Amino acid sequence: MPPARRANIGRRTRNANDVALLRRSQTADERAQANASQRERNARNRFVNPVPVLNLARPSRIRRAVLAEMMRAAFNYNSQIDYSMYGYIGMMDAICPHCDAANFRGETPGMCCANGKVRLPALETPPEPLYSFIFGTSQASKHFLSHIQQYNSAFQMTSFGATKIIRDNFMPTFKIQGQIYHQAGSLLPYPDADHQFLQIYFIGDENRELDQRCAIVSNTRREIIRELQRFFHQHNALVQLFKIALDRMPTDNRKIVIRADRTPFGEHARRFNAFKVKHFTFVV
Template sequence: MARLRASQSREQREAACETTRLAMQNRRANNRGQQIDNLQRRTRYLSSADLNRAAFQYDCSNDYSLHPSVCIGQMDVVCEYCGALQFSGETPGLCCLNGKVKLPLLTPPPEPLYSLLCGETQESRHFVANTQKYNGCFQMTSFGADIIEERGFNPTFKIQGQIHHRIGSLLPFEDTQNNFLQIYFMGNMEEQLDRRLEINAGMKQAILQDLECLLHEHHALVRLFKIALERMPSDAKTISI
């Protein structure tokens, strides 16, 4: 090949390169056309395929998201009666029975919760992105699960029997830390805040402190717990509710 190229003139070499380039371009175009044709065939198949028990015959080359039973579009249809957002395939008026069901407007939550939920500040955006974690900081009961398996990013709970929530004793037992409802019975709000931050890493202290004050001011159960603590004998360690 080297001797052949050396014997060719400049025009011959350029013509040979152009021929090779056109051949590669045609080959790529044919491959692209075949890929598009295969995709169209798979799309036509999926649009009419029966997905019943399809998981037992799963084909990774098929894009199941193209099936009309799976691709339901965006929730961008607005109900003319109540303003609820619906998918295009939903029955019109299903949300409010064509205006027959009228729900009262929700009462805005007290501050600072309202600003955290509806504000545009950095604190608000952080809170909205972590509402589940902040909710867990103030949970009063245990889920009753003792075995947790870490598999990647998703912890797995193994629970036997009926699911229930345990309240437990109002005060911790000897050589144990305050958890769940017991945190509400600690000496002062500063100790409660420190304990919540110790259990829940990554939460912002200022937000936790504001939510803690909110619960102590507006939550009926928290106020009831404070009354129970004042009436509790100092040597009672196993009182349960």
């Protein structure tokens, strides 16, 4: 059977009526003293039986507050802060059984090497003098590592290009729209023009080539560039290939025909697609 309804539902109970009658009969001082006594009793009850305080802040506000607090925290690391409270993903102690790569425990297994399907050859030890410059402890090695970008620019073969490059004010980076490409240019400079990029490799004189590299890039040492220059001429396959191509083509009277519909047997079809750009380079 359903429970019986209360007879006084929606009405004042006898206790409520008695309390209201008592309040009407009290003076202002008596009412203030009664309120103070009630507050003391409530405080004692909260101390004996504390009620947990609920965090009524929205999760989105909490996330925004955490992100604001951790903004650029990697650039201002403080060893006194426990960063695990902001989101701890664990250590990279999950070792792949196929390639021995260190992964986080929450990462999808097999993403590093596709469960052993991808096998990369082991890194070979670089020959001298590159090995001494990278792993050495001499003053020349320290100077090379601290100015490695300048030395890389001294030996670059191509320049960077794009359909549209957007540079905003006071921004160290830039935006690119369209196609990215490398500008190689001709193997020999135009008349009355200096050698640059790949053309420097074909000057033919070691000292002139060395002078040109030192002139276009500052904060470099001549003796380091000389050793690297000899290293590239001896070990770089592209430099040797370009020099052979230049020796075999004494003139520019050549005609090149592209037939994208005739792919050589055993080669990938997309490797011989027809070009969609206006300028490109051939190596014969």
